[in-house]
Amino acid sequence: MLYKESHILILNNVSRFINLTELEKQKYISLLTEINIKRKAFLMQAGDITSYEYFITKGCLKVYTLDDDGAPHISMFAVEDYWTGDMASFMTKEPTRYFIKATEDTELLGISRANYELLFQEIPKFERFYRMLYQKSLISYIRRSNHGISLTAEERYIEFKTKYPNIVNRITQKDLAGYIGITPEFMSKIITKVNRR
Amino acid sequence: MLYKESHILILNNVSRFINLTELEKQKYISLLTEINIKRKAFLMQAGDITSYEYFITKGCLKVYTLDDDGAPHISMFAVEDYWTGDMASFMTKEPTRYFIKATEDTELLGISRANYELLFQEIPKFERFYRMLYQKSLISYIRRSNHGISLTAEERYIEFKTKYPNIVNRITQKDLAGYIGITPEFMSKIITKVNRR
DNA sequence: GAAAAAAAATGAACTAGTTTAAGACTTTTA
């Protein structure tokens, strides 16, 4: 069977942890929903109860919250081959505190809550897939939050640039400030300073 | 069959997510190792390759790294009914960057890397248990690191005190400073200020 | 392709948290 590009991408992602038979692949794909959103459109907004987890096949999204003063705090940028969503709201059916907004026209594959549960019944191997996916996410999350703590804003900027050279060029300086955890003004000063070298 | 207190605690913990038969319970327990360490002893030190994941049945531990200046950054305090360890080192067999030190005499149940793999073969339900455990950890980790970002040190202190009243009294002010992310001197000022109210 | 909107740069005044240093208090150890 011939698969679409987006399906090949997600099947490759899954195959990092588990092997699927041809039948299982087709079953899995049948549980996914294709979603396309335009630049500046929201995939979710604070207050929504989200019913999907998403895999990005093309484009770029920013995931952020607004603090009490209305200032945005960006928790991640998600591009092709990334998983995103709000797992807390997805699991508990409580309203999310997150906004997820496309910074480019974006194509996604979504799995609904109902199909997520179904998936474990139909292909129990996916318990293992998600166990390993979450384990890996947890490791990199812990590493990131622990590593960042002792660095200055300038060091965090240089680190981001080095680690994600492909993302830096796709986002605004202002959004990067929101991710690094500083004001856009200070971000501007840092960039001027670093580039002068 | 009659179980030890420590075994009852871990079985209750597991039963939040999966149900085990009597036989499975006994099998599970047979894969665990009992470990006791004295106050001030290390469960692991930076450079070690850790071969266990741990469940605490009694006592208190602090998990921390040292930054380039040798200042400690505490990433968690772990007490009874908590899981701890360094998953990154456990999974990849790379040396850990963490120190885990007992702040009280502590009793743990450990599962070795070999038995962890065996567990999934013998009782596949544990894929589901760990999938759900990691999912839950990920949710609270994300929540914590995102929530903390916009608060002042004073607000983070009040939040910690409210959320973990049982832990505050078991740790030093200095260690709390290492967790909140400030100097012990500033921690002292905050506490004086908050108590004056 | 002109007008409007948003992003970036710059600078001056400000603040949350650090650093250093020294003395008081508490806990641990021999």
Add this chain to the structure above:
DNA sequence: TAAAAGTCTTAAACTAGTTCATTTTTTTTC
């Protein structure tokens, strides 16, 4: 139980990053 080691407090000088206000540059929209 005395000495040593570690913890806590206080205070003054300092710095990384914020806030606010203005101008320039870039991007978006019609």
